[in-house]
Amino acid sequence: MSNSSLTRREFMKQSGALGVASLAGAALIPGIAHETWEEPAVIASVRGSDYYRATLRAVEVLGGMEKFVPHGSSVGLLINSDFEAPGAYVHPDISIAALRMIQDAGAGEIWSLQQVKEEYWKRSSFFEENRDLIGVVRYVASNVFPATYNEEDFVRIKKIPGSVSLGEVEVVRKFLECDVFINIPICKHHPSTLLTCALKNLMGINSRKSNITFHLGSGVKNDPEFLGQCIADLNLLRKTDLVIVDATRFITTNGPSGPGEILHKDQVVAGTDPVAVDATCTPLLGYDSRDVISTVRASGLGIGRYLAEQIQVIEYTL
Amino acid sequence: MATLLRACLRFLLILPGMWYLLPVSGQNGIPFGDILLPTGAGNWTSSGEPRFYQSRKLYDLMNGAADIFQEYGCEEACVMEFFHPSGKSIKAEVYRMHDAPGAFGVYTFHRTDYAKPAGVGQDGQMSSTYLIFWKDRYFISLTGAEENIAVSAGIRQISDEFAKSIHQLGEIPRILRYLPQDLSLCYIRGIIGLRNTYPFPEAPLFDFIEGGIAVTDDYFLCLLRFSGPSDVLIRLRQTIEKTLLAPRFMSVSDNQTEMSYTDLKNNIIKFRQFQQFVLILVAHSETTAARSHDFFTGIEHKIFADFPDQLAGCPDCPAFRAISGIPTNNEKNECVIHLLNPPSWADHANAIEWKYQGGHDTIPCCRAWLLDSPEDAYGFMSWYDFLTGRLNAVNTRYLSYVSGRIFITCSASFVIQDECHLLDCIEDALQVIYPGEPKIPFMESLMDNSMTGSTAKLYFPRTFPGLEEWLPWLPDVDIPGAARWFDGKVSLCLEFPDLEAAQNVLDQLLKENGMAGKTSDESKFVILSNHSGIFAAGITGRFLLLFTGMDVFSAETKFQAFIRSLQGSLKQ
Incomplete structure (x- = not known):
């Protein structure tokens, strides 16, 4: 797997020219298989005030991190960390617990697909004892809000196969190159999509220009349908291997940056189906999963399942 | 240094x-x-x-x-x-x-x-x-x-x-005045604001101009203002259609101006269209939902009381507002004022309805509409009279007249019961009753005074709804016209902007009936195959006439009579 990535990376460096880069971007897309679901999506939901342990247990319920991270593989992490108000960012205890499991599973390299500030890690009481672990993480440093395209770290994709509304998009190259992708969002309020969780967190791999396209690209200002469809389309780029959601305490108003009204649920939710994960978390904000356009549209693209009868939630209390 | x-x-x-x-x-x-x-x-x-x-x-x-x-x-x-x-x-x-x-x-x-x-x-x-x-x-x-x-x-x-x-003070949006003032009020200007209150169906988008929301623990009331009443109607229909398709709603019912549904959380959502407004109640219980009429009527009356400001520069508005306050003098029955929706083809109309509420029945006694122009008022009266002409079968008769932009119609039976008090008051308030129908040459020409019996006439100062469906080739301009009915025979006259436009529509009619050809005459009468329900057609200048339900001789006679009458009218 690593060799294959390296070959692609070398090819990208050699290609250089914009047009070729765009074509190469398309060649990099792992894509997803449009599955017909015979078994329900399994979601782990662990409740407890110790978020570190809750995260460990949630992944353990799903079979352990070794199931998702092969020895020596490169792992791409997308942590929603770039906010300052409480309830607007993933609790760092959860991120550190995930790092610990990935490291213990024998990952070859761990990439954070966004820059994560040191202040973020320092908010965790586990920071000091995991300083070395955190030091292992390599960052796509140029992917910091508002991120601009550069050929080293981003790739332009003219059209994602199977996408409905989304045209050209600029995404972090490492997202496509890594062997394993682990999404670590927080479920919280967002004014345009009502909920931001696993599916929408993927906008964190976009350049600012692409994100603006999501919001304004339909030609109509504030078109939630277009935005929801673009989010679903973006999730066609590659299969998410694991989602770990912070549903411990989150803002239910004034999202996504807050400050807002904070709801404490003390839950860590994990799964491999990002649609099912979103659908499981949506009621926490008082909505039905069918109210969230990106959820319904992503399901329509075969990315996952959102109906209650298609999801099996395994609950556990610490 | x-x-x-x-x-x-x-x-x-x-x-x-x-x-x-x-x-x-x-x-x-x-x-x-x-x-x-x-x-x-x-x-x-x-x-x-x-x-x-x-x-x-x-x-x-x-x-x-x-x-x-x-x-x-x-x-x-x-x-x-x-x-x-x-x-x-x-x-x-x-x-x-x-x-x-x-x-x-x-x-x-x-x-x-x-x-x-x-x-x-x-x-x-x-x-x-x-x-x-x-x-x-x-x-x-x-x-x-x-x-x-x-x-x-x-x-x-x-x-x-x-x-x-910041030295100035800003004004709180006027639309919020119409909502209950003792509740927490939110002002919205688009779909994001609206969907953050309640996740309404995503399509079609509620393309409103502004809105107000009043929130309580038991319900929330939402008032949305659109650009015009006809726009509201279309969007409400689209929403109904979408709602019927959406799997997340359990039951839906609708009629011309109201709809309601129950969502998966057992919220009862009720909509009512009122002029350029849509009123929405999201009730968390059936008890609250049952109060929707009171909620909506209260808002409507506040809007109505405020409307002269919305229609600034309208000379008929003070008189119209004056008549809106006229009560009936009937001691046996309580008569209350209701507010009606305008006819779909006339923009910016306001309407009042006086109703008896007695026993088990609620009977309309008088209605008044304020329309955009005297022509609109006259056109609406003719349309209304045509419709109520059909109601004659159930012995309901109406007295109708136009005063400037105001069209008024009262039930004859009510006028007798009420000893004309309400009608007198209305006439007094309006002061000047329109002396008669406006002089519309082609309307006069279309009438055949020799005909007696069950007749009805219709004048429309702009393209009548449904006409485009019947004649899809109409140019995209307002086309006034007139129609008359007599024992199932219908004559329809459309006034186009010029001869060429009339010729083009006639050519399309010929084409649809398998009679290809390019009309170059200023006056032409043709017999059609009745494929489109039109039996005969003719043009004279910019006028197109269509005839159905009559024989060839009658149609051609009417066409020639129309030309003569029109020429006579124009000479005068």
Whole structure:
């Protein structure tokens, strides 16, 4: 797997020219298989005030991190960390617990697909004892809000196969190159999509220009349908291997940056189906999963399942 | 000396770049729109260059929340950092909106139940180290980097300075006056604001201009204003269609102007269209839903009482408003005023209905409409008379007349019961009754005085709804016309802008009937195959006549009579 990535990376460096880069971007897309679901999506939901342990247990319920991270593989992490108000960012205890499991599973390299500030890690009481672990993480440093395209770290994709509304998009190259992708969002309020969780967190791999396209690209200002469809389309780029959601305490108003009204649920939710994960978390904000356009549209693209009868939630209390 | 001079020059050169560091005194401050933003408050001083973001650049300022500010009409944002000598910091974000309702609206969007009143600006609230307020067309938020008493106090000091820098007061949106004033009110300007209150069906989008929402624990009431009544009707229908398709609604019912459904959480959602408004009740219980009529009627009456201001410059409006207050003098039955929706083909109409409420029945007794023009009023009267002509079968007769832009019709049986009091009052209020029908040459020409029996006539000053479906080739302009019915025989006359337009439509009719050809005559009569339900057609100048339900001889006779009558009318 690593060799294959390296070959692609070398090819990208050699290609250089914009047009070729765009074509190469398309060649990099792992894509997803449009599955017909015979078994329900399994979601782990662990409740407890110790978020570190809750995260460990949630992944353990799903079979352990070794199931998702092969020895020596490169792992791409997308942590929603770039906010300052409480309830607007993933609790760092959860991120550190995930790092610990990935490291213990024998990952070859761990990439954070966004820059994560040191202040973020320092908010965790586990920071000091995991300083070395955190030091292992390599960052796509140029992917910091508002991120601009550069050929080293981003790739332009003219059209994602199977996408409905989304045209050209600029995404972090490492997202496509890594062997394993682990999404670590927080479920919280967002004014345009009502909920931001696993599916929408993927906008964190976009350049600012692409994100603006999501919001304004339909030609109509504030078109939630277009935005929801673009989010679903973006999730066609590659299969998410694991989602770990912070549903411990989150803002239910004034999202996504807050400050807002904070709801404490003390839950860590994990799964491999990002649609099912979103659908499981949506009621926490008082909505039905069918109210969230990106959820319904992503399901329509075969990315996952959102109906209650298609999801099996395994609950556990610490 | 030279060194001193150079130092002075250097100071003068850097001075323009430091203007934002000047303390607040006199006229000093950072220009932002029509105000000067303060650069300090107490021991708190702004530091670093303020950052400015035009509306389209808001996506550079905030990660994910720019849409809502744009929806409310944000023109520009300014971000400043204030520092205390102790190192504590406070971030100030000042949003200049296009107008004061936009600032008020974005404030109500961010307002929460758990925060406490801040007593700053026109309204503000604070929770922990986050304060928001609005004043005039400015919405301001202040966020402390850490939670402590000193930062909270600093936020209050700085917010006071910002409030002082804004000298005007803004008006609260007028639409909120129509909602219950004792509830928490929110002002919205787009789909994001609306969907954050209740996730209405995503398509078609509610393309309203503005709206107000009143929220309680048991329900919320929403009032949306659209660009016009016909627009509202179309969108409501689209919503109904979409709702029927959406799997998340359990039951849906609808009629011309109302619909309701129950969602998966057992909320009962009721819609009512009223002129250019749509009223929505989201009730959390059946008991509350049962009160929808009271909620809606209360809002409608408030709008109605306010309408002269909405129709400024309307000479007939005072008279119309005067008659809206006329009660009946019937002691046996209570007669109440209802407000009607306008006819779908006449924009900006207002309507009143007087109804008897007695026993088990509610009987309309009189109706009055205020339309856009006397021609519209006359056209609507003819349409109304045509419809009620059919009701003659159940022995209901109406007296109808037009006064300027106002069309009034009363039930004859009511007039007798009421001894004409209401009608007298209406006539007195209007003072001048329109002397007769407007002189419309082709309308006169279409009538055949030799005919007796069950006749009806219709005049429409603009394209009549449904006509485009019947004749899809009509040019995209308003086409006045007239029609008459007599024992199942129908004559229809359309007045096109010019001869060529009339010829084109006739050619299309011929083509549809397998009779290809290009009409070049100024006057032509043709027999059709009745494929489109039109038996015969003819043009004379810019007029097109269509005939159905009659034989060839009758149709051609009527066509020739029309030409003669029209020529005679035009000569006069």
